[in-house]
Amino acid sequence: MLSLLRASRLAHSYQLQAGKRGLASASAGPGFVNAVGNTPLIYLKTLSEQTGCHILGKAEFQNPGGSVKDRAAIGIIQDAEEKGLIQPGGTVVEGTAGNTGIGLAHVCRSKGYKCVIFMPNTQSQEKIDLLRMLGAEVHPVPANYNHQAREYAATLPNTIWTDQFDNTANMGAHYLTTGPEIWEQTQGKVDAFVCATGTGGTLAGVGKYLKEKSGGKVQVWLADPPGSVLHAYLSSGGKLVERKGSSITEGIGQGRVTDNLATFINDVDGSLTISDEKSIVMLYQLLDTEGLYLGASTALNVVAAVEVAQKLGKGSTIVTALCDGAYRYQSRLFSKQWLRSKELYDVIPDHLKKYAVL
Numbered sequence: 001m002l003s004l005l006r007a008s009r010l011a012h013s014y015q016l017q018a019g020k021r022g023l024a025s026a027s028a029g030p031g032f033v034n035a036v037g038n039t040p041l042i043y044l045k046t047l048s049e050q051t052g053c054h055i056l057g058k059a060e061f062q063n064p065g066g067s068v069k070d071r072a073a074i075g076i077i078q079d080a081e082e083k084g085l086i087q088p089g090g091t092v093v094e095g096t097a098g099n100t101g102i103g104l105a106h107v108c109r110s111k112g113y114k115c116v117i118f119m120p121n122t123q124s125q126e127k128i129d130l131l132r133m134l135g136a137e138v139h140p141v142p143a144n145y146n147h148q149a150r151e152y153a154a155t156l157p158n159t160i161w162t163d164q165f166d167n168t169a170n171m172g173a174h175y176l177t178t179g180p181e182i183w184e185q186t187q188g189k190v191d192a193f194v195c196a197t198g199t200g201g202t203l204a205g206v207g208k209y210l211k212e213k214s215g216g217k218v219q220v221w222l223a224d225p226p227g228s229v230l231h232a233y234l235s236s237g238g239k240l241v242e243r244k245g246s247s248i249t250e251g252i253g254q255g256r257v258t259d260n261l262a263t264f265i266n267d268v269d270g271s272l273t274i275s276d277e278k279s280i281v282m283l284y285q286l287l288d289t290e291g292l293y294l295g296a297s298t299a300l301n302v303v304a305a306v307e308v309a310q311k312l313g314k315g316s317t318i319v320t321a322l323c324d325g326a327y328r329y330q331s332r333l334f335s336k337q338w339l340r341s342k343e344l345y346d347v348i349p350d351h352l353k354k355y356a357v358l
């Protein structure tokens with residue numbers, strides 16, 4: 001695990017880089033890059049009325065690659081360019097099964113890099129096809145896909161391994177863009193930010209920016225799915241337990257403190273675990289009452305936002321991330337058979353069951 005000293009050095013060095021680059025939210029660049037960010041902040045009306053609070057969701061699903069990870073993909077590649085680690089015509093390699101690969105594949109096309117993705121061979125054909133349609137070379141492998149990505153990158157010239165978990169340019173992208181956007185969109189009237197972590201880039205980058213801008217007043221809460229160890233880590237004062245259990249959410253949950261999260265973990269104000277039962281009901285409710293068709297990590301984030309709102313009391317303003325849409329998961333999340341196999345169909349209220357059409 002990263003030492004605290006190293007974590008604080010990383011955060012400091014990131015701040016310096018951010019300052020030097022002077023990047024703003026609306027950075028100029030080729031098509032895809034220029035279209036990422038500046039996402040709307042959506043007022044979740046029904047939940048706000050129910051809680052007497054302002055529950056706001058940052059619409060990251062509106063990024064052109066479809067998720068919050070577009071920002072990290074750009075941040076990591078721009079950082080490598082600025083450090084001279086990759087030159088025109090170079091190759092970008094990552095081990096990923098999901099949104100980061102999609103974001104990287106888009107950025108690579110827009111900047112003329114080759115994109116190589118290693119992923120577990122258990123992933124759906126749709127994901128492999130999508131990455132290939134975006135021009136990536138995909139290697140489905142039986143195990144250790146991240147390790148294989150690193151090894152492969154080391155053998156080629158003009159090639160970077162993007163290392164999303166421990167490359168702090170990831171959290172830096174959120175520090176430079178998502179955090180400032182939320183601060184501006186709320187005009188600084190924000191009491192808490194809460195979200196789950198995969199790499200921890202979103203939580204650490206947004207959290208760090210909002211804490212700095214508010215002089216520490218904005219609370220930052222971490223939300224865990226079942227099978228993640230970070231809630232236990234935070235509530236035990238820093239003990240890492242073994243991962244147990246699993247979740248229907250994808251892209252979130254962690255077994256360790258990544259370097260991205262380590263830059264901020266000491267400033268996290270509180271944490272929660274959210275059950276799959278609560279997440280799936282929220283997923284259907286968001287569709288029914290807000291017209292939003294969102295993925296399971298987003299549903300978990302919104303449940304957590306409601307719980308933090310209840311802790312902070314009426315009138316408080318809570319922001320969370322709406323990470324991606326349901327489109328990439330619909331054959332599961334809207335299938336009766338799949339929901340039954342996870343013992344989740346019966347927890348969906350009767351008036352919402354009509355949405356489980358598959």
Ligand code: PMP
Binds near residue numbers: 252
């Ligand atoms: N939700 C989804 C759907 C994701 O793909 C990810 C990234 N793996 C996250 C949330 C978490 O974001 P981060 O990596 O910034 O913690």
